[in-house]
Amino acid sequence: MHVHNLPAEPFAAPRGADRGSSDRQPVVVARHVAKTYGRTRALAGVDLEVRAGEVLGLVGHNGAGKSTLMRVLAGLEACDEGTVTVRGRETSGEAGPRAAEFRGVRMAYQETSLCPDLTVAENIWVSSRHCLPRLGWRRAASDAVRRRLGEMFPGHGVAPGDRVEDLSLAQRQMVEIARAGLVDRLDLLILDEPTESLGPDAARSLYDYVRGLTAGGVAVLLISHRIREILSVADRVAVLRDGAVIADRPAAGLGEHDVLTLMGAQVADRAGSEPAAAPAGEPADRPVMAELRGATGSGLHDVSVRVGAGEVVGLAGLAGQGQQEVLERLWRPARRDTRVHGSRAYVPGDRQRSGVLPLWTVAENLIVTAMRGIARHGLRRPAEERAAVRNWVERLSIRGGPDAAMTELSGGNQQKVIVARAFASTADLVLLDDPFRGVDVHTKTDLYQLIRQEAAQGRSVVWYSSENAEMAHCDRVYVFRAGRVVAELAGEEISEEQIIAVSFAESDGARSGPPAESRDTRSRPSAEPDGARNRPDGARNRSDGERNRPDRARNRPDGEQSHE
Numbered sequence: 006m007h008v009h010n011l012p013a014e015p016f017a018a019p020r021g022a023d024r025g026s027s028d029r030q031p032v033v034v035a036r037h038v039a040k041t042y043g044r045t046r047a048l049a050g051v052d053l054e055v056r057a058g059e060v061l062g063l064v065g066h067n068g069a070g071k072s073t074l075m076r077v078l079a080g081l082e083a084c085d086e087g088t089v090t091v092r093g094r095e096t097s098g099e100a101g102p103r104a105a106e107f108r109g110v111r112m113a114y115q116e117t118s119l120c121p122d123l124t125v126a127e128n129i130w131v132s133s134r135h136c137l138p139r140l141g142w143r144r145a146a147s148d149a150v151r152r153r154l155g156e157m158f159p160g161h162g163v164a165p166g167d168r169v170e171d172l173s174l175a176q177r178q179m180v181e182i183a184r185a186g187l188v189d190r191l192d193l194l195i196l197d198e199p200t201e202s203l204g205p206d207a208a209r210s211l212y213d214y215v216r217g218l219t220a221g222g223v224a225v226l227l228i229s230h231r232i233r234e235i236l237s238v239a240d241r242v243a244v245l246r247d248g249a250v251i252a253d254r255p256a257a258g259l260g261e262h263d264v265l266t267l268m269g270a271q272v273a274d275r276a277g278s279e280p281a282a283a284p285a286g287e288p289a290d291r292p293v294m295a296e297l298r299g300a301t302g303s304g305l306h307d308v309s310v311r312v313g314a315g316e317v318v319g320l321a322g323l324a325g326q327g328q329q330e331v332l333e334r335l336w337r338p339a340r341r342d343t344r345v346h347g348s349r350a351y352v353p354g355d356r357q358r359s360g361v362l363p364l365w366t367v368a369e370n371l372i373v374t375a376m377r378g379i380a381r382h383g384l385r386r387p388a389e390e391r392a393a394v395r396n397w398v399e400r401l402s403i404r405g406g407p408d409a410a411m412t413e414l415s416g417g418n419q420q421k422v423i424v425a426r427a428f429a430s431t432a433d434l435v436l437l438d439d440p441f442r443g444v445d446v447h448t449k450t451d452l453y454q455l456i457r458q459e460a461a462q463g464r465s466v467v468w469y470s471s472e473n474a475e476m477a478h479c480d481r482v483y484v485f486r487a488g489r490v491v492a493e494l495a496g497e498e499i500s501e502e503q504i505i506a507v508s509f510a511e512s513d514g515a516r517s518g519p520p521a522e523s524r525d526t527r528s529r530p531s532a533e534p535d536g537a538r539n540r541p542d543g544a545r546n547r548s549d550g551e552r553n554r555p556d557r558a559r560n561r562p563d564g565e566q567s568h569e
């Protein structure tokens with residue numbers, strides 16, 4: 006047996022990309038599927054069909070049941086009630102789902118399922134060994150993953166012999182997606198928030214590849230909180246709310262607002278709201294809370310960044326251009342070129358590596374940083390702690406409640422706990438490293454407001470985001486390219502278009518030439534660069550910085566450091 010070289014013809018006829026969605030053959034069908042964990046009814050009677058040759062988009066709030074449904078559809082978990090059929094065959098026996106029936110259903114997880122201590126090729130062998138030869142498996146796995154990554158993500162920068170632990174988040178996500186497609190016959194590919202840690206170029210490459218798959222008759226089930234992305238890629242959209250499919254419609258007739266309304270009326274109202282206004286007063290007038298002056302080394306070249314008290318400062322640009330190195334320096338200001346006044350809290354985007362304390366409850370994870378501030382004369386005050394926890398659980402709508410174990414929470418709800426933990430602390434400076442991965446639209450909107458409210462109270466925030474649109478909530482934004490600040494935008498100048506323009510402009514020159522003159526952004530040409538395709542967010546130039554990233558400080562429970 007060999008690793009199937011997709012996209013190929015995994016199906017016998019009938020199929021055809023030109024047929025209407027409802028004419029296509031169902032690949033996986035769920036009928037009245039219900040699933041309960043303890044007291045939580047995660048799925049409450051789901052009916053859903055995924056058909057050959059289509060992309061079905063699945064949306065829903067954090068905790069709606071999307072990942073649970075995916076696990077049931079992929080045969081990884083048994084449902085308590087209802088049935089799942091794959092290509093017309095009933096899949097559950099007395100001992101749970103029968104693995105053989107699900108052989109053609111593959112899933113790329115939101116939190117990657119790769120083993121960090123193994124190489125990329127070894128991980129491929131673990132998950133696709135039934136398609137690989139026993140003799141010479143390493144070479145076969147290496148060839149297969151190299152080829153697949155090349156087809157899916159040109160310029161990915163991953164070598165089969167790389168240890169997964171040494172890869173960036175984006176690269177791990179790419180390997181996870183490539184791994185899912187490596188099978189001798191693919192019927193259904195499930196992508197659970199595949200682009201949350203990919204940059205726009207890698208996301209585009211992925212969706213080009215997905216179109217090739219569906220043209221060959223493969224069914225694709227796409228989960229995402231990025232509604233526009235879903236609408237542009239999917240043929241059909243299903244909306245999951247509180248464990249049930251409450252709408253299933255062709256994507257063609259739907260707008261973003263329609264989907265948000267279907268997800269929950271409240272969402273639509275909040276999502277439409279404007280960013281809260283930045284506080285009055287010139288940033289230059291504010292006392293400096295933190296700064297880098299001409300910082301050089303570990304991937305940075307003469308970087309100067311200033312953060313005023315009560316200011317929200319954005320770090321933008323393509324992923325891996327030095328933003329995380331700046332966060333690292335502010336988190337641990339060890340060099341003379343970096344000054345930080347006051348205490349700091351850090352929110353990692355990569356919760357798998359250092360975000361959550363999985364054996365602790367929501368309340369314990371949440372209060373661990375705030376405890377010291379709440380205590381009196383060194384004594385803890387349980388009633389006040391409980392009140393603070395309740396406040397944050399309600400404020401961020403953390404589903405599961407204070408006493409749930411972190412492992413019982415959906416991915417988005419875990420991320421909310423990590424954000425709450427930082428803001429619940431008394432830190433003067435909050436460092437956000439792409440913090441809202443997997444958080445649903447309405448909670449994100451609440452979090453944007455929270456950031457502005459906290460800044461209005463005098464807290465400073467430094468915020469790296471891979472979503473340029475989020476930078477509109479900042480007072481000032483530094484745009485990074487190849488370890489340099491290439492533009493500083495303030496107020497009205499901050500827009501997605503402007504950030505993209507300066508992120509890409511003259512990118513090749515910036516890599517090898519002298520520092521680009523910062524500040525004057527308007528004169529730079531806007532470009533949709535070819536060069537950027539070869540430099541996806543996962544590119545190798547990131548790895549130095551990755552090694553120094555704050556999230557590498559494993560088991561760091563408090564997420565807060567005091568003034569040094």
Ligand SMILES: Nc1ncnc2c1ncn2[C@@H]1O[C@H](COP(=O)(O)OP(=O)(O)OP(=O)(O)O)[C@@H](O)[C@H]1O
Nearest residue numbers: 042047067068069070071072073413414415416417
């Ligand atoms: N292993 C588990 N143990 C206990 N509860 C669980 C478990 N897995 C999921 N749940 C609960 O089931 C519900 C649905 O979770 P699920 O992960 O399917 O949501 P989701 O829609 O994928 O959310 P997100 O958008 O945040 O990823 C949540 O309330 C979650 O807390």
